[in-house]
Amino acid sequence: xxxxxxxxxxxxxxxxxxxxxxxxxxxxxxxxxxxxxxxxxxxxxxxxxxxxxxxxxxxxxxxxxxxxxxxxxxxxxxxxxxxxxxxxxxxxxxxxxxxxxxxxxxxxxxxxxxxxxxxxxxxxxxxxxxxxxxxxxxxxxxxxxxxxxxxxxxxxxxxxxxxxxxxxxxxxxxxxxxxxxxxxxxxxxxxxxxxxxxxxxxxxxxxxxxxxxxxxxxxxxxxxxxxxxxxxxxxxxxxxxxxxxxxxxxxxxxxxxxxxxxxxxxxxxxxxxxxxxxxxxxxxxxxxxxxxxxxxxxxxxxxxxxxxxxxxxxxxxxxxxxxxxxxxxxxxxxxxxxxxxxxxxxxxxxxxxxxxxxxxxxxxxxxxxxx
Numbered sequence: 357x358x359x360x361x362x363x364x365x366x367x368x369x370x371x372x373x374x375x376x377x378x379x380x381x382x383x384x385x386x387x388x389x390x391x392x393x394x395x396x397x398x399x400x401x402x403x404x405x406x407x408x409x410x411x412x413x414x415x416x417x418x419x420x421x422x423x424x425x426x427x428x429x430x431x432x433x434x435x436x437x438x439x440x441x442x443x444x445x446x447x448x449x450x451x452x453x454x455x456x457x458x459x460x461x462x463x464x465x466x467x468x469x470x471x472x473x474x475x476x477x478x479x480x481x482x483x484x485x486x487x488x489x490x491x492x493x494x495x496x497x498x499x500x501x502x503x504x505x506x507x508x509x510x511x512x513x514x515x516x517x518x519x520x521x522x523x524x525x526x527x528x529x530x531x532x533x534x535x536x537x538x539x540x541x542x543x544x545x546x547x548x549x550x551x552x553x554x555x556x557x558x559x560x561x562x563x564x565x566x567x568x569x570x571x572x573x574x575x576x577x578x579x580x581x582x583x584x585x586x587x588x589x590x591x592x593x594x595x596x597x598x599x600x601x602x603x604x605x606x607x608x609x610x611x612x613x614x615x616x617x618x619x620x621x622x623x624x625x626x627x628x629x630x631x632x633x634x635x636x637x638x639x640x641x642x643x644x645x646x647x648x649x650x651x652x653x654x655x656x657x658x659x660x661x662x663x664x665x666x667x668x669x670x671x672x673x674x675x676x677x678x679x680x681x682x683x684x685x686x687x688x689x690x691x692x693x694x695x696x697x698x699x700x701x702x703x704x705x706x707x708x709x710x711x712x713x714x715x716x717x718x719x720x721x722x723x724x725x726x727x
Contacts, residue, residue, distance in 0.1 A: 379576060413559050530564070532682050
């Protein structure tokens, strides 16, 4: 655990220190988020914060490679190097988009290339925990891996609509997955808590914690596509590294839980962004629009529309993300009836706060930014 804490701290410190530098570069290069019809911020805000996050992740990887136990993970294969290369590609792609807008097809193509590199370096779904262990033809598994990476990457990008929202949701998701990966790896034979998935999760937590002080409302810098795409890809890498190698019996001794949890936990960890992207696709397709066409009906838009202020909307969405992610993971460590009761109670509490807080405590000011 001490090595993971060190990795987290290195990622946080480097990201925090690099963010003001990237803000200065963004100002000099004109990398600003413009004021658009669907926004409420009144002045353009610099972006490129994702580059600072990438630097924090790269620094944490360098530190981990020199540690006694985590260093052994790097010697097992090229997975982490492939992840770093894929992360660098999507970060560069997003940084170019932050400075000069790219079309959706170019961004999708770049994401698929990054996902393909990770898959061929070993970050892929080798098996599916369905009915025990299901192994399908390799071309299909590679395609499924690329699809999963693209979905995760764009899900985080969709949720990046309020100051601090995406970074906070990823902290929660990565924390839940760290607990999940660390916990089940103790059941391996022999037990080994050092893995690429747990390392990526720890580094992600650090990167986002280092970035949040600069990004929380009122933000001085946005992460931009360079950050949102990067965070989504890294979450996908951690999830795939565990899900594609775990067997149901390692997750739970309960037959029902062992069947369901390996599939439910990865989705629940990013449930909020997944729900947002699914609703957006359905909504826009039903209107005869392209699925990637922007609108003002994302979950964070709706929170503002029902009367929550900017900060309160972010905090409530963080709570919803925590209920889904930590609630799913709790079924692995607690008795099912205890975990179910806790999740139900948390859902009721957050639901009441979401619906009734605007009436009990109206927002005192106007939210500054919506995407």
